[in-house]
Amino acid sequence: MDFSLTREQQETVGRARRVALECLEPRAAGYDESASHPWESWNGLWQSGFLAVGVPTEYGGTWVDMPTYVMVIETLAQGCTSSAMTLHMHSVVQMYVDALANENQKRRYYAEVVEGGKLFGSWGSEPDSRGGSGIPRGTSIAPADGGYVIDGQKHFCTMAGAAHRYMVHCTMQGYDGLAGYQLALVPSDAEGIQISGEWDTLGMRATVSPSVSFEECLVDGDCLLGEPGVALETGVGLSFGLGYAAVYIGAAQRALDLTVEYCQTHRFAPDPKLLSHSLVVQRAVAEMTTALQGARLVLYESAGRWHDADAARRMVLTSCAKYLATQAALMVTSRCLQTAGGRSAHKSMPLERLFRDVRTATLMPPNADRALEVVGRAELGVSDEPSQPGR
Amino acid sequence: MDFSLTREQQETVGRARRVALECLEPRAAGYDESASHPWESWNGLWQSGFLAVGVPTEYGGTWVDMPTYVMVIETLAQGCTSSAMTLHMHSVVQMYVDALANENQKRRYYAEVVEGGKLFGSWGSEPDSRGGSGIPRGTSIAPADGGYVIDGQKHFCTMAGAAHRYMVHCTMQGYDGLAGYQLALVPSDAEGIQISGEWDTLGMRATVSPSVSFEECLVDGDCLLGEPGVALETGVGLSFGLGYAAVYIGAAQRALDLTVEYCQTHRFAPDPKLLSHSLVVQRAVAEMTTALQGARLVLYESAGRWHDADAARRMVLTSCAKYLATQAALMVTSRCLQTAGGRSAHKSMPLERLFRDVRTATLMPPNADRALEVVGRAELGVSDEPSQPGR
């Protein structure tokens, strides 16, 4: 066992920290307020190489292993939760491309990212599903003249109107259930895409994730990633949860750092001492620090075991990490407000934004309840049908 | 012991419920978004008699006893947290008037409320204080030609620019510490009042509580409530905490009711059943219901024991109630979002507003840490100097 970072990891994380604090954080409040796409932050991520962190080096990417990846996402989230989240989604699409695409597709898509600074979205949610574990039965893809047509409706379509391509989770006509699971990388300028929903939420506002409908949306056959059904077997999608956990921990760590700083520099009458000298503040900071560190190490361990784990094991690794990160980050961001006090609820301080972001982001699938069930079943060796995702 | 309401209490609470749902709730989202004074809601409270709920009946008021009062505030908070909070602050000012004002003052001030529908604010916080338990040493009042002049700065000045009079907590020149504690009912159109701070916060946005500075603000001697130092002895200010607790419980109950309703009407694939049939949802609802009920009964008990309690006892009663209400309401509003899921974080649903309101309002003094200390010291019979409020 070794808890120290390699020199390369230190360098990469250090670079992410600079981008987070210098490029992302100064813009985060503005994007939050307007609930708009973080264009400038994405540009900064491109310039610093992080947009290609999921692209293999042989295609010009800056690919890193999973432990380094979650540290990068965690660190970037300290600057802007929404930017880190969109980068993560985009990066998982790159991992899907690596696992499923043919050589031509890889060359084309990866070049769009590396040279063009383009973003890729991933749309799975549907109006009548939740929990993220279902079949995309509300969105069909079917062979047609000139390629394939997609019909259906998607919810929570992050980067709608901003990403260059949307990875749409569909079911191939003529297949049953999961056997028909098909990913299609739809160009954002394809016909028949209608952004239909509003986007005005509690937090994660700069992820801009409205509803989108597809009506006879014609795409080139070359947009399809792999054969029907194979996407699930790759287990790539399970890494969504690892990155989510990293985002929560990063955001909560930033809230804690700001709170510590606040307590080191503020005093209130009649107590002549700084807040940092208050036992109540010390206890709160300690409870937050230790909870966050426990969650962080479990995340790193899950990432460290990722490469050698099969899909069933990855499901458990991602659930452990996401559950603990959820609990720790919710507790930390709420207690930071409590500790710093009423003035910290003003929008001129970042704490309230981090609080809203964490409460919102932790609702993403698999949610805490689903994660608990996965871990519990694995520990108990129960392998029959899980309960319904609705649970 | 008897847990049933009198017929009169039932009637009053029933009326409050109608006002909450018909008048307050439809406007709450709008006032929240614009962070503006809830004029129409206040008007509704006036029309329905609740603006005078702290005014004795002999002056035309609709005065009720403390248990009924907290039920009214709790019920109104189900419609609009901010409106209920401002009504509560206004009502505590009326209680101060009852305890401290002379006959002439009572006639004038009460008429302004009963006949004029005017609101009264109460401003105690200062830039270098927090916890609400300190001496208002940053705001002085001194005799001058034509009355008294007030100088100083106040923070969190709820209803600034909207209330008819502001009850300003000052220290009388020439007195030491708490002996100089002086309340002054400053007309909102007095010279030398400058609303200086911005107001853009996480929640409780319609309480509009910016910073205000007083510079040689001249007021008539008739504005002073009682002699220096007597205001504290009345123990009236301790009822602030009871009303806060009522606001938290009301807001959290509304969030829970909406969540129950949501779960009774929504289902998500692949589970064919309504969310309400999920064991996870049932457990969450039960944990929220029982926590809220425990906090509510402690609040009612504190209110029931209020009349016969001395100031020291009231300090404990208010702290117990506020602490439990804080914990329950924070837990409930966060878990409601968890239970209803990602769609409930949209601003088109009231859950996220109630969540923001509760996290913000519970920071008001005495905060949870201060309340714990008060209760603990009382139980342990420790009567020497408490620790600093900054804790």
Added chain:
Amino acid sequence: MDFSLTREQQETVGRARRVALECLEPRAAGYDESASHPWESWNGLWQSGFLAVGVPTEYGGTWVDMPTYVMVIETLAQGCTSSAMTLHMHSVVQMYVDALANENQKRRYYAEVVEGGKLFGSWGSEPDSRGGSGIPRGTSIAPADGGYVIDGQKHFCTMAGAAHRYMVHCTMQGYDGLAGYQLALVPSDAEGIQISGEWDTLGMRATVSPSVSFEECLVDGDCLLGEPGVALETGVGLSFGLGYAAVYIGAAQRALDLTVEYCQTHRFAPDPKLLSHSLVVQRAVAEMTTALQGARLVLYESAGRWHDADAARRMVLTSCAKYLATQAALMVTSRCLQTAGGRSAHKSMPLERLFRDVRTATLMPPNADRALEVVGRAELGVSDEPSQPGR
């Protein structure tokens, strides 16, 4: 609403307090160590009239209403958790007699209690059941020459070998499921009763609850309480949970009182002050006090609403009370040890016994998980089949 006790309630509770502290508590450690029947404590309860607290006054009993009853049990549990628990079980049997027995039975059974100081047990658990909500299908009762014969095995047979009569939960031969539910008051000297199991547990040791087998145990037909199936309709059994909650709260309150006393009288170097002056101790005491008070008021409210509630409502009332009492008592007894420190884990101090008793007693049905499900389903208006008790 009124939170004060009537003069009669004050008197009754005051009397219970004296019995608890003077008669029960001095013997509690001894009975715990030997895991033996608390004969002397039972005698004290008889002498003071509490053995007949469930017997109507017209039969010479000291019957009290449900709110007074739970206060009595709570108060007695402060002296000896096991004695209070056995008294409660015995008293519920008296309530069953009231609801189901004919005049002759009442006269006979009640006289045994009032004049003879006899105890009655209630045995429902079976080897392959748990949660207490099932059908006693492992224990049959069938007509036979000279009466009825009982066959089967029972677990957790409190007061086995000490009670005068055992109320055995059986299924009447020839009936299906709950329709055959039959209570029989078996004399302890009946043939065919074999106390077969050991009794050596973590806590509640003086409840002496081994396993018992019935083999062709012949009883007089006069031992049967009511017709098959009617016992459940009475809803009497639902009051078990109320008394359990009272026991937990009483035990936890005693632990808290002892801890407060300890902190008021002990100091440790290098701190020259008493423990009671420590902020950490004050906060712990406050968290325990408020949690216990919330649970207590919910228990009192449930007891207050008992009389007018139907069986479905009683199920919810008892579940709310038992759930909150469980959570509060587990937290309080564990934190009392934490607060008083290592020396309080010695058996020469009662804290560790109360800690063991609460952890053990709270496992009794309906356990916390079952209680949550009941409350949640009621709040959500879900009335179809509950999940399995095994949950």
Added chain:
Amino acid sequence: MDFSLTREQQETVGRARRVALECLEPRAAGYDESASHPWESWNGLWQSGFLAVGVPTEYGGTWVDMPTYVMVIETLAQGCTSSAMTLHMHSVVQMYVDALANENQKRRYYAEVVEGGKLFGSWGSEPDSRGGSGIPRGTSIAPADGGYVIDGQKHFCTMAGAAHRYMVHCTMQGYDGLAGYQLALVPSDAEGIQISGEWDTLGMRATVSPSVSFEECLVDGDCLLGEPGVALETGVGLSFGLGYAAVYIGAAQRALDLTVEYCQTHRFAPDPKLLSHSLVVQRAVAEMTTALQGARLVLYESAGRWHDADAARRMVLTSCAKYLATQAALMVTSRCLQTAGGRSAHKSMPLERLFRDVRTATLMPPNADRALEVVGRAELGVSDEPSQPGR
């Protein structure tokens, strides 16, 4: 970062597991019941080499690095909490010998362990101290004819009457405060040692830790470890907390494993399924598993950073580990009883012993409150006087 064990670590931990399950666990219940020294278990630890795990290899020991050490203690605690705890205390004494003893002392003491299978105790607590962080001012050591005399009283003297030598924490006559801190390795057969207190506690009963008084106890000058005051500078004593954390986690893990096993093999009517198929059980197991894993990784990280950390940093590392292990182990052992149900409270199952052991052992210094303060102050950069240990 690397979360896998070296081959040597795997081998050592594997050996510890065999000793735990084959030698320690079968005897644990007996030693617990009689509250007697675990002689046979100690013999097994000697035979398997673990008694010398703190003895350098050049003296015939089986010394391992700190990460391996905590894994060994954690693993042994799965078999018998008390045996693992006494081995840990004994091993810290060996580490003190390594840091402070001269060559002659090392040869003699280490031989007693390696060849003789002798145990060493460490006694620091005193009647009027707690928290373990104070000066042993109640126990003096002074030069005298033929060596030194020790006078004073010690509490919680683990292995009294069984260990071969007791490392007594004293203050050297003529020195002030911590400057006089002196460790003396007193032979158990020295004159003037009186085991005076009873030992009958909630848990950790086989650690047999009564009170002991020293009256003119004469020891050879060769018994002293180092000069006055130097023992503290070594920082060796801070490793007590790491081992404690390992004991808690080991005990809790064993409780969890037994609970999982129970749920995999038991079913209760009317549910036809095994408990392991219950969603409530699955959630409970998952919450326990993840909490334990977070605490474990923080412990491993603290152990991993130990070697290069200075005393101030070690204080934080040990506090983080002990705090999280305390919280996780208390929660896990209590919930295991809840999950397995009433039958698991019987002494014939090990769960209740593990529950008692963990509640008792976690009271050892630094307790959770002290640990929180240490971590909080470090995070906040507060370096002036800490609050009194009494807190």
